[in-house]
Amino acid sequence: MVGQRLEIRQGQGLVITPQLQQAIKLLQLSNQELDEYVETELEKNPLLQRDETEAGPAREAGDEIPALASSESSELSFSDTGISERNSTVDAGDSDVYGDATPGERTVDRLSDEAAQPGLSDWSSAGKGGSAFSDGEGGERPDQREATLWEHLQAQASSAGFDATDHAIAISLIDAVDEGGYLRGELAEIADRLGCGLERVEAVLTVCHGFEPTGIMARSVPECLKLQLIERNRFDPAMEALLDNLEMLARRDLQGLRQACGVDSEDLSEMISELKGLTPRPGAGFGGETAQTVIPDVHVRPDPAGGWKVELNTDTLPKLLVDKRYHASVSAGARTETEKAFVADCAAQANWLVKSLDQRAKTILKVASEIVRQQDAFLAFGVEFLRPLNLKTVADAISMHESTVSRVTSNKYVSTPRGVFELKFFFTASIASTGDGAAHSAxxxxxxxxxxxxxxxxxxxxxxxxxxxxxxxxxxxDIARRTVAKYREALRIPSSVQRRRMLKFA
Structure with missing residues (x-):
């Protein structure tokens, strides 16, 4: 029999306050997105204003006007007996974005380790951080733009089967590619900056020359055309001679070209037609965003006392003040309940934003300091000493949730003596051990x-x-056969049957 009745049930639910939602979004914003968000808040809130004074010492908690600390730094000292932290502005008791967040709130939008590891995931997602202007349910708008050339190359590098060292070299090479698809950086300079041999950089570049589109990451027009001809199986001594004498082709010196290539007029005409069918700018077909200079959020430099000094880049931190005098003036002039509620809301929002920005800065510094501690060998000796690292290792070391560490490392960059890297650069995937030993890097x-x-x-x-x-x-x-096959194919290694035939033929 169907009927209606009233029941009282007790249960647990996850409640996320609007302020906590905004705090989560603030944490993963890049410095440019954060500046845009702050500009919007300044327009909406009359009690907020920028601190136009020059950077000075950090303000104490007892100051009348709360503001972001002008300078935050954490010095890490490495010694034989261990690692000690001195003069740190980060409270070791901080456990998440806010200390008063409940355990249930900290599990919101948890991200897996693989989502932040360049060894397993697509690095093209590195620039797609959340926006402060998402929908009210906390979801983020899907990124529907076309992948840029650099994102396309980074995705191929992630699946190329590089080890951790070669993957880091490949990312550095991709960063030196211009909009046309040409490699503009000097290999010797890249090798010296990363602390590895020139031969290894050249070997990685050879693999990258196999990326799509064909001809990408060439260092000159002849090399770009050569790569495309090799793919078409049309690169022979005559064509090589033609590429070596492109200036004669530009001068229309056909007689000189026939002599240099050792061909007749008909063959030369066919060779020139083939060149016209090639793409001299392989990267031009990609949609892209206007190139922007990467501004690091954190600076790392050697400490004269030993170890590394980690500092926030204060130029990227918005400095806000709450105008208490104006607040007192408008509060006294408020007549109706609506006016009083508006002033109270503005004051609460302003104080919360200043506190949130300060907490965000401390959280970034705390995470960056731990990453530097974990990857000190890379900073000291070069890319070959990059250690396997995941979100959980960093989160456990600093008593934070993995999702918090993931958001902190999104769209954040660190300037080191070896170059500017995204914080996610320092994370690599791992494979479980068959025994009780440590996991192995993929x-x-x-x-x-x-x-x-x-x-x-x-x-x-x-x-x-x-x-x-x-x-x-x-x-x-501990690895499965299908994983071995996947890695072998990613390395472009034929099957055992094909390799056996190749060896016998050789």
């Missing part, structure tokens, strides 16, 4: 698979994917 496992196959000979046994799994399991790496 890039390191790929490198081990490649090393095994590189040592195959025609006289010895060619390793099948199953045999590679057995060898890796014996080495303490």
């Amino acid at each position: 890039e390191a496992v790929r490198h081990r698979i490649k090393s095994m196959i590189d040592h195959e000979t025609a006289e010895g046994d060619v390793l099948s994917d199953d045999r590679i799994v057995e060898l890796l399991n014996e080495a303490g790496i």
Whole structure:
């Protein structure tokens, strides 16, 4: 029988206050998006104003007018006995965006480790941080723009099977690509900055030359055209001679070209027609955003006393003040309840925003300091010493939630003696161990698979994917056969049957 009745039930639910929603969004904004958000708040709230005074010492908590600290720094000292933190402005007791957030609130929009690891995820998502102007339900608007050339190349680098060192080199090379698709950086300079050999940088560039579109990351027009001709299987000595004498083609010196290439007029005409069908600017077909200079949020430099000094870039931090005198004046003049409520809301919002910006700065500094502590070997010795790192390791070390660390590292950049990197650059994926040992870096496992196959000979046994799994399991790496096959294909290594035929033919 169907009927209606009243029941009282007790249950638990997740309640996110509007201020907590905004605090979460503030944490993941880039410095440009944060400045836009602050400008909007300044227009809406008459009690807020910018602090136009020059940067001075940090204000104490007892100051009458709350403001963002003008200078925040954390010095890390590395020694044989351990790591100590001195003069830190970060309270070790901070556990999340706000200390008063409930455990349930801290689990909102939790992101997995893989979402922040360049070894497994698409780096093209690095520039798609949340916006402060999302919908009211806390969801973010989907990014429907076309991928830029750099995002397209970074995505290919993430799936190219590089180990951690080579992946870092590839990202640095991609950063040096211009809008036309040409590599404008000097390889020797990149190798010196990253602390690795020039031969290794050249080897990574050779792999990158296989990225799409064909001809990308060439260092000159002849090299760009050469890569496209090689893909079409049309690069021969005559065509090589033509590429070496493009200036003669520009002068229309056809007789000189025939002599240089050793061909007749008909062959030369066909070769020139083939060149006309190539793309001299392979990157021009990509949509893109206006190139913007990356402004680091954090500076890292050697400390004369030893270790590394981590400082916030105060130029990127909006400095706001709450005009208490104007607040007192308008409060006294408020007549109706509506006016009084408006003034009270403005005061509460202004005080909250100043506090939130200060907490955001401290959280960024705290996370960046821990990343520097974990990756000090990279800063000291070069890219080959980049350690496997995930969100959980950093979150556990500083008593924060993984989602908070993920938001902090989105769209944030750090300036180091080895260059400017996104904070997500320092995170690499890992593969579980078969025993109780530490997890293995996915890039390191790929490198081990490649090393095994590189040592195959025609006289010895060619390793099948199953045999590679057995060898890796014996080495303490828990990996499935399909994963080995995926890594092998990403490395562009043929199957064992094909390799056996190739070795016999060789």
